[in-house]
């Protein structure tokens with residue numbers, strides 16, 4: 412499986428995720444959250460920021476079911492789901508992830524017919540610190 | 550008062566050239582580039598040593614130095630490369646038009662040479678990952694452009710009732726035109742609805758026939774001032790309007806992190822394109838719209854103002870994209886069925902339509918929209934004869 416190739420701006424996101432925390436970069440001056448992380452606030456141009464903890468709740472905005480040809484580790488689980496989650500605390504931020512039956516489960520652990528746009532999901536984390544999502548009402 | 554549009558009809562495409570298209574060609578990308586450029590200059594009746602401007606894509610592997618020294622070009626005073634893959638296609642011509650209209654150069658060549666069928670495939674490479682934004686997508690198995698566009702497609706279906714039949718209408722129109730074009734990869738391969746509906750998935754909701762071809766090939770075109778174009782041997786095809794588009798808070802193909810991911814770069818390019826044109830979408834006789842994926846057509850139809858937001862799927866109904874329809878589309882077969890060379894074949898086909906020499910000619914075509922990839926930072930041209 413691919414691990415995130417992290418850049419300087421993204422490093423804190425993954426450090427918090429490794430501790431089981433979902434946080435987004437937020438302007439320390441005007442309070443606007445932004446994603447992906449970047450050096451400067453596009454709203455007020457401040458360079459000061461903090462990493463705001465989120466509830467980890469969201470809704471599925473869209474999803475796809477990739478089929479081969481894929482990288483071997485992914486082809487082995489295909490068709491699996493990739494979902495796009497609109498965050499309850501920051502609706503313009505949509506995180507790419509996988510809907511799974513429980514933290515650390517395979518990418519195909521939720522049957523495709525259980526996935527629908529608008530479904531409420533909650534963030535969980537793999538032992539490796541990758542965020543995943545489970546249905547609020549499985 | 551709007552600023553004077555100095556670009557409008559100031560330059561014209563006077564030569565086009567291409568190599569054969571195939572899944573695999575024996576020659577190198579560099580050799581293919583040279584052949585396409587020489588063919589375009591020959592078509593224009595302009596000697597290579599008169600070329601003083603070049604434009605291509607940042608992804609083009611053959612650089613200006615190699616082209617200029619292999620072909621014996623004259624001293625170059627303008628050279629430019631445009632980023633974002635297929636989003637740069639029309640911008641290569643736009644940059645040359647701006648250079649020639651402003652006196653920085655006199656004879657410009659734009660080109661693209663690509664060996665995709667035989668080159669490396671992103672989903673086979675386990676080690677190389679681009680940083681931002683790949684760190685936010687690839688670990689989760691959103692690996693390919695098809696996966697990224699499928700995400701927008703599913704949402705468009707959910708919000709607006711776009712269907713697989715709408716996407717099939719796009720695939721079919723392109724295939725029907727390819728069946729008229731002997732140079733097209735899919736020239737002798739008709740497509741049926743049953744073939745489409747039973748084909749294998751690539752990334753649901755996109756199936757095999759929603760995805761462009763993988764092609765080796767090269768194309769080029771030659772641009773000069775309108776004044777000089779009138780003395781060239783081909784019917785001049787004027788660059789009436791040109792635009793690039795990078796919307797505020799856009800993030801590349803994974804355009805998921807702004808207010809409205811379904812209004813992509815096409816909307817930004819379109820605003821500028823029409824603002825500086827004497828034409829409206831109603832005046833467009835034929836369109837060459839970037840089709841790496843069928844779903845880019847509904848999104849582009851909306852962005853360029855051929856229909857309202859959300860109506861791009863329904864627009865394709867009733868043969869609208871066929872010859873004789875409301876907006877004949879990708880009349881050489883496009884990236885879906887002629888060749889996928891980062892959209893450059895859409896430019897050359899736009900030129901053929903306005904010369905009256907297409908293999909699927911729209912009678913009396915006088916204005917053609919050509920677009921680059923939607924989803925990525927993009928570009929577009931309005932061509933007229």
Ligand SMILES: [Zn+2]
Nearest residue numbers: 438441452455
């Ligand atoms: Zn701010």
